Amino acid sequence: MRVGLFVPCYVDAFHPEVGQATLELLERFGCDVDYPFDQTCCGQPMTNTGCHKESKATEELFVRNFKDFDYIVGPSGSCVNHVRNNFDAVEQTDEVKHVREHTYELVEFLHDVLKVDAFPWAEFPHKVTLHNNCNALRGLNIASMTELREKKFSKPRDLLSKVKGLELVDITRPDECCGFGGTFSVFEEATSARMGQDKARDQAKSGAEYVTSSDSSCMMHQEGCARRLGLPTKYIHIAQILNGARA
Amino acid sequence: MSIENQAAPTTPAGRTGDGAPANLTHGAGASVTMPPRGPEPQPRGAIIRGNHPIDQQEAARRFMAAPQHLAMHDQRLWDLRQKRDKQKDTIEEWEDLRQLASDIKTHTLTHLDTYLEQFERNAKANGVIVHWAKDADEHNRIAVDILKSKNAKRLIKSKSMLTEECGFREYAGDQGIDVVETDLGERIQQLDDEAPSHVVVPAVHKLRTDVAEVFARTLGSDPNDSDVSYLTEQQREHTRPLILTADAGMTGCNFAVAETGSVVVCTNEGNADLSANTTGLHIVSMGIEKIIPNLNSLAVFVRMLSRSALGSPITQYTSHFRGPRRGAEMHIIIVDNGRTDRLGLEKFWTSLKCIRCGACMNTCPVFRRSGGLSYGATYAGPIGLIIDPTFNRHKYSTLPFSSTMNGSCTNVCPVKINIHEQIADWRQVLAENHEIPAFKKSMMKAAGALLASPRLYRASLPMADSALRHIPRFMLYNRMNTWTRGREMPSVPKETFHQWFKRTRGKDGKKKS
Known part of the structure; x- marks a missing residue:
């Protein structure tokens, strides 16, 4: 199985350890992983701002980089959701369709495609609370949503439950958006920061030592808010926990 | 609308600081941080500058700088969302009902001509006088003409977003008609000369102390008494006589049933009945999208409306107005005001399915933190972001950006409008029509070039x-x-x-x- 490793721009720049954990994790499960050197971004920042034409070339580049893989896997629900559900600026060729259909967020890839049942190397004896990115949740459906009347499920929880010693705790508003919202975080800075601070307070109140998520973007924002408020909560990507990070 | 559940301010004037004796707060040696003097002033809404794009963020910043208001507003609306979730859990077929409600709306919106004509026929047969208005001006003129023909000087009315949309109260006021709102929240807003901040709970952004201030200023009540019973009683004492001596009544319309020709109004205060039945003249303002085929379909919406809005199984009153009482007159004004144009917008026409429950506002984390008035438009919150630009693309061009597009609004919508996707679609329409700031566009152009290389x-x-x-x-x-x-x-x-x-x-x- 040839897997193209998709490392979103902010993971590349700020959280290389998340890309490393994703790569190692996929290799542990026998995937033939390659990292296309010419990758940049998925185009979401422009599309999110309404500028579809401006994201066309970036989307085309993405397709050129990843068209030859069986699967494309990235540690970010938000970017994967963009590729799968909003990749509309490019002409919908067979290659584009292939890329859209075979791009997976790491958790769903482990859960649905590899159907992983154990992480023998993983041990994380800490209280952890889970944050689901809104796109991962409502776009990729990695877990049931509190707004809908549906059977409860959570792919990231399923995976985390296989980690020795890890104790999951809940916050009071689990599905509430943290306010990152891509370019929203910059253009509508005040509301964004307030939402992030509220989220960080909720997380700290839960007694969790760590927040984990399959999205670094939300956590980058939340961590920035937590630091500003002087809260002790630590933030770690789910790929790192599943790959056996100790703390 | 009820003000009972509003949280009291956490640091009202006069409350003593940590551990200091009550009589020693000002005394020597009592070194405590003094609470702010007097209640926190109410943050006001967006500043309207003619046709300039609304700066929602500026108003939101002021709202968030008022901690008591912010905390109360966020908590109160989040409570509504949680109550809504509980109600949803009691109904096994909830998701099927949403689909059904959405399908009924699709059907009626695609057969509007048939159902509106059927409705008109049946309403006329019931003795109702039916008028058609193509826009706000025509609606206002028709309503005021009816009132003048009856020599009506005072009109009592229940809450109606359509009349807000039409600016009816101002128009009628200019024409010498005294309009008195009968919904408590709406009355508070009227007395404060402020628009409703939410489609269901119009004064939800106000603390009790704000209401006390408004009533003191307009009704002469005690400004320092923010006791709920006191405030309610003051308002009642003042407004009841106005209601009982009114010349005409007006209501909105939640649902217009084509097969019976009746209009259905849902309230919790019974004030639609008061407005419709106190006088000999009842005028209904009804948007064309309110039409539904029959009573069976009404049952679907009645099950969803209040559960979605307030998390209660049903509104206290679901009033069916079928025709005039004996000796009385009933008029229905069927209003377009941009709706058929909206129906023609491929990506946005389903916004006409909205039943104005406000669930999207209650769940919206941006709305809860910025207050409905920060949007500077008749319709606030997620549904507002996708409706307002249809009224004025330039003035409301900024609103679709006041969202993280997290999608919670879409999930709570009882008629399954894909609100967050339409927000994204509006951004595209606005960007392509040069309705986003030039600096934003050039940044995106630069980012696009950078990321493609x-x-x-x-x-x-x-x-x-x-x-x-x-x-x-x-x-x-x-x-x-x-x-x-x-x-x-x-x-x-x-x-x-x-x-x-x-x-x-x-x-x-x-x-x-």
Whole structure:
């Protein structure tokens, strides 16, 4: 199985350890992983701002980089959701369709495609609370949503439950958006920061030592808010926990 | 609308600080932090500058700078959302009902002509006088003409978003007609000369102390008494006589049933009945999208409306107005005001399915933190973001950006409007029609060029040994670093993933042993 490793721009720049954990994790499960050197971004920042034409070339580049893989896997629900559900600026060729259909967020890839049942190397004896990115949740459906009347499920929880010693705790508003919202975080800075601070307070109140998520973007924002408020909560990507990070 | 559940301010004037004796707050040696003097003033809504695009963020910032208001507003609306969730859990077929409600709306909106004509026929047969208005002006003129023909001087009316949309109260006032709102929340807003901030709970952004201030100013009540019973009683004493001596009544319309020709109004205060039945003249303002085929379909909506809105199984009153009482007159004004144009918008026509429950507002984290008046438009919150630009694309061009597009609004919508997707679609329409600020557009152009070029992209990334350990330009987009106003910057790692991979794996990508 040839897997193209998709490392979103902010993971590349700020959280290389998340890309490393994703790569190692996929290799542990026998995937033939390659990292296309010419990758940049998925185009979401422009599309999110309404500028579809401006994201066309970036989307085309993405397709050129990843068209030859069986699967494309990235540690970010938000970017994967963009590729799968909003990749509309490019002409919908067979290659584009292939890329859209075979791009997976790491958790769903482990859960649905590899159907992983154990992480023998993983041990994380800490209280952890889970944050689901809104796109991962409502776009990729990695877990049931509190707004809908549906059977409860959570792919990231399923995976985390296989980690020795890890104790999951809940916050009071689990599905509430943290306010990152891509370019929203910059253009509508005040509301964004307030939402992030509220989220960080909720997380700290839960007694969790760590927040984990399959999205670094939300956590980058939340961590920035937590630091500003002087809260002790630590933030770690789910790929790192599943790959056996100790703390 | 009820003000009973509103949280009391946490630091009202006069409450003593930590541990100090009550009589010694000002005394020597009582070194405590004094609570703010007097109640926190109510933050006001967006500043309207003619046709200039609304600065929602500016108004939101002021709202968030009022901690008591912010905390109350967020908590109160979040409570409604939670109650809504509980109600949803009691109904096994909830998701089927949403689909059914959405399908009924699709059907009626695609057969509007048939159902509206059927409705008109049946309403006329019931003795109702039916009028058609193509826009707000015509609606206002028709209503005032009816009132003048009856020599009506005072009109009592129940809450109606359509009349807000039409600016009816102002128009009628200019024509010498005294309009008295009979919904408590709406009455508070009227007395304060402020628009409703929410489609269901119009004064939800106000603390009790704000209401006390408004009533003191307009009704002469005690400004320092914010007791709920006192305030309610003051209002009642003042408004009841106005209601009982009114000349005409007006209501909105939640649902217009084609097969019976009746209009259905849902209230919790019974004030629609009061407005419709106190006088000999009842005028109904009804948008064309309110039409539904029959009573069976009404049953679907009645099950969803209050559960979605307030988390109660049903409104206290679901009043069916079928025709005039004996000796009385009933008029229905069927209003378009841009709706048929909206129906023609391929991506946005389903916004006409909205039943004005406000569930999207209650769940919206941006709305809860900025208050409905920050949107500076008749319709606030998620549904407002996709409806307002149809009224004025320029003035409301900024609103679709006041969202994280998290999708919770879509999930709670009882008629399954894909609100967050339409917000994204509006952004595209606005960007393509030069309705986003030029700096934003040029940033996106630059970002697009940068991200389409691996070489430029690599060159833009921060170097760990660089003196400027800052967020890369492609993420920041501008020189003013807004990120750090409320957050810390992420720290910059020693090397990017790309560099790490190159160093440890080499260009062939294979592990170096």
